[in-house]
Amino acid sequence: MMKNVSFFSALVTASGAAGTVSLFFSYAGGDTFFLAMAAFILVLAGGFLLAALPEKKRFPLTALLFVLLAAVLILFHSTLKDSFTAFSVPLFTTLKEPYDVDLALPRLPEGASPLAAEVYMVLFLSWFFLSAFLSKTGAVLSSLLSLAILLLGFYFGINPPPLALALAGAYMISLPARLKGNDLTHPEIPAFLAALVLGLVLSFVIPESRYEQPALFSKLQEEIVSFVDPYDPIFHAGNAYTGMMKGSAGRQKLGNVKGIRYSGRIIADIEAADQPHRLYLRSWTGGDYGSNQWKDLPDGRYKSVAHLFEKNQGEWYDQGAWLMEVIARSPALSQSLANYMKDDESVEGLKKDFNVDAVYEKTPFFLLPYDTSFGAPLFAYDRSPMSREGKAYSTYLWNLPAGALLSMMEEENSSDPYFRTYLGAEKEYRRFVYDHYLDIPDAVKEGLAALGPISPARSLSEKRQRVEDIRRFLAENYSYTRSPGKTPAGKDFITYFLTESKKGYCTSFASAAVMLLRASGIPARYAAGLTVGADEIKDAPLSEGGLHRLSINDHHAHAWAEVYVDGLGWRPVEMTPGYEGSENPFPLPADRQKNDTGAPDAPVDDKDKTSRSQPKKDQSPKESPPQSQGQPQAQPKGESAPQPPQLNQQNPVEGKKSFPKILFLLLLIPLLLAGFLVFRLTEVSRIFKNGTSGKEGFNRLLDYMDRLSSYAGLPPKGSYEERKAAFQKDQRFQGWDHLLDLLVKARWSGNPLDREEKEEVLSLIVKAREKCLASMTWGEKLRFLFIHKL
Structure with missing residues (x-):
């Protein structure tokens, strides 16, 4: 039997070692079970060995083990160096995943194996936990080691294995009890068991997809980032915003990380007026997909329309703002547009101030809302603007009256040269859009084919309905999760999401939606950036200028799809379930027109009256508006209207069977509870057993004597x-x-x-306890044993 070291105490330390080793090696990927079990056995066996030795020999033996580890490192440094290099490659690969940078991995020597490095690290980590048997200082050191390894994972945005997290966390939580207790009472044991049971229950109740970085770790990460940011080009990028940018602009690939993790890092400070809908701030948009990456269209595709982009100030990146600027400068056009707007609206009243006060990310891209007056010589073709300078700016947004604009543009015959230039150029750019933003790679076509035939949507009302159909299809058949896992090597990201995994976060939904829209004949492209709900802006405090001021953190990082609305340009379309407050990008045309005096014009005839009648809310117009000029694939006369997409209804994705995990918990929790009960029931026996063996044991026996007499109502103190x-x-x-x-x-x-007198004292206390128990009911005995610990 272990002297002065409880068997359960050894189990606690060995469990902490197993959890910490599992945490560390999980960062390098692969199965950590055998390495964790090796650490568990080493620490448990080492604990028994130390307990069997005289107390004076324990420290020299532990020091000798450390010297041996150092000697092995020195003598076999060449072999270990190659092995550590082999081990570091998967470790660095995992750690660099949350960062939007390319880290140079060490060159792997031929034939190098990580096994020697893994064995050495298991021995080294186990040595720390063996030192916990020597003193409370050793327990503190081993707990700090566990905390450092845990913080490493949280900082790099890696979700640790639930069981490893529960074991290491319970060990750290039990440290205060260890520091407070002694070798007889071992209060760290019930503290560890309680924390472990709670951790296992939480890991079962809260799935890994809902993990979030704790606020304390987020704050700590922010402090570290603030300190190293001027000198370090890497760590600033460890947040969900840069995670959303993966696979964008040809950098890294979609599906090469297990999931997205939110840190709470502030990305930008903005000031905005009340918004009628969800606010989207584009950071990057791209329309060319291949090899699990979104990229800009190649330069060669712009040759036929190069003249449209001369002296480019971003007109084709945000046509809505350009169109509104043209209309606003002309009183006649402003009045014409106002004729289709509500009585209390004016063109000038649609313009709202907007400021980006600061951007904290080292990104080459701006954060630009839609319909932003942001002219600058920073644009290339219709791509996102880039600059190495600061990204703060002040401008204004247009609350785009899309339905009124379509109605006005259909009837307006203004000779305004700016307006005519816009209409002519937009038709030419529209043809370019339909030529290049409907492409679907062969790898994606295979996935779309599995969903069934998708009919083209040609008219405005059909496109509006198609957006709703795709939204509903994705919401009903696919699951949102922050941890969908990696896309297997050799598989296409979008096809894998649509046909196999059926789970993902916004990058998956946005990418798949772009292809579903393109298959429907609707030009679409991928966008990434930030999004803020209208209510969140409204609830933010006001600045001195009367705008709502708020800081946007990486919880607002998002990816969405864009569609081209004929005549108006690129508009956002939300396809990820759970993001409320977004509008359908294809508007219902306004149903009324007012004359110059503000009075509604009477319809010319019944046909015109019918075409201008407004459908009921949430219904498509009974008759589609006339086909816009320049739109390809016009429906031939005499053919029936296209049918909705025949997307096969799919069962929601089923995750891996959780029966083994449930069974594990069902077995483990009763075992832990049983262990706790045994520990509690044997606590008094341990006190009696050690009551006569030394000063500390006898003092513990006297403490029990006072507790027993106090329970019986006798004065533990007094004369x-x-x-x-x-x-x-x-x-x-x-x-x-x-x-x-x-x-x-x-x-x-x-x-x-x-010794004889102490045994007499022990005998009297044992007899008194037996007499107390003899007169109790079962309920009283339970309270006596478990609650009062007597």
Whole structure:
């Protein structure tokens, strides 16, 4: 039997070692079970060995083990160097995943194996936990090691294995109890068991997809980033915003990380007026997909329309703002547009101030809302603007009256040169859009084919309905998760999402939606950036200028799809479930027109009246508006209207069977509870067993004596006469008056009790406890044993 070291205490330390080793090696990927079990066995066996040795020999043996580890490192440094290099490659690969940078991996020597490095690290980590048997200082060091490894994972945005997190976390939580207790009571054992059970239950109730970085770790990460940011080009990027940018602009690939993790890092400070809909701030948009990457269209595709982009100020990146600027400068056009707007609206009133006060990310891209007046010589073709300078700016947004604009543009015959230039150029750019933003790679066509035939949507009302159909299809048949896992090597990201995994976060939904829209004949492209709900802006405090001021963190990082609305340009379309407040990009045309005096014009005839009648809310117009000029694939006369897409309804994705995990918990929790009950039931036996073996054990026995007499209602303190009289009156404590005499004699004589006298004291206390138990009911015994710990 282990002397002065509890068997359960050894289990606690060995479990902490197993959890910490599993945490560390999980960062390098692969199965950590055997490495964790090796650490568990090493620490448990080492604990028994240390306990069997005299106390004076324990520290020299532990020091010798450390010297041996150092000697192995020195003598076999060449072999270990190659092995550590082999081990570092998957470790660095995992750690660099959350960062939007390319880290140079060390060159792997031919034939190098990580096995030697793994064995050495298991021995080295186990040595820390063996030191916990020596002293409380060793326990502190091993707990700090566990915390450092855990923080490493949280900082790099890696979700640790739930069981490893529960074991290491429970070990760290039990440290205060270890520091407070002693080698007889071992209060760290119930603390560890309670924390472990709670951790396992939480890991079962809260799935890994809902993990978020704790606020404390987020704050710590922010402090580290603030300190190293001026000198370090890497760590600033460890947040969900850069995670959303993966696979964008040809950098890295979609599906090469297990999931997205939110840190709470502030990305930008903005000031905005109230918004009628969800606000989207584009950071990057791209229309060319291949090899699990979104890229800009190649330069060669712009040759036929190169003249449209001369002196480019971003007109084709945001046509809505350009169109509104043209209309606003012309009183006649402004009045014409106002004729289709509500009575309390004016063109000038649609313009709202907007500021980006600061951008904290080292990104080459701006954060630009839609319909932003942001002219600058930073644009190339219709791509996102880039600059190495600061990204703060002040401008205004247009609350684009899309339906009124379509109605006005259909009827307007203004000779305004700017307006005519816009209409002519937009038709030419529209043809370019339909030529290049409907492409679907062969790898994606295979996935779309599995969903069934998708009919083209040609008219405005059909496109509007198609957006709703695709939204509903994705929401009903696919699951949102922050941890969908990696896309297997050799598989296409979009096809794998649509046909196999059927789960993902916004990058998956946006990418798939772009292809579903393109298959429907609707030009679409991929966008990534930030999004803020209208209510969140409204609830933000006001600045001195009367705008709502708010800081946007990486919880607002998002990816979405864009569609081209004929005549208006690129508009956002939300396809990820759960993002409320977004509008359908294809508007219902306004149904009324007012004359110059503000009075509604009477319809010219019944046909015109019918074409201008507004459908009921949430219904498509009974008759589609006339086909816009320049739109390809016009529907031939005499053919029936296209049918909705025949997308096969799919069962929601089923995750891996959780029965083994449930079974594991069902078995483990009762075992842990049983262990706790055994520990509690045997606590008094341990006190009695060690009561006569030393000063500390005897003092613990006297503490128990005071607790037992206090429970029975006898005074644990007071004068000698009062306590002696109380003991003589209670038959359960017969002989305790003599026990009190022995203790008083030892105190005043200065001579400690001898072995025989201590055994007499122990015998009297044991008999008193037995008499107390004999007179109790079962309920009283349970309270006596478990609640009062007597």
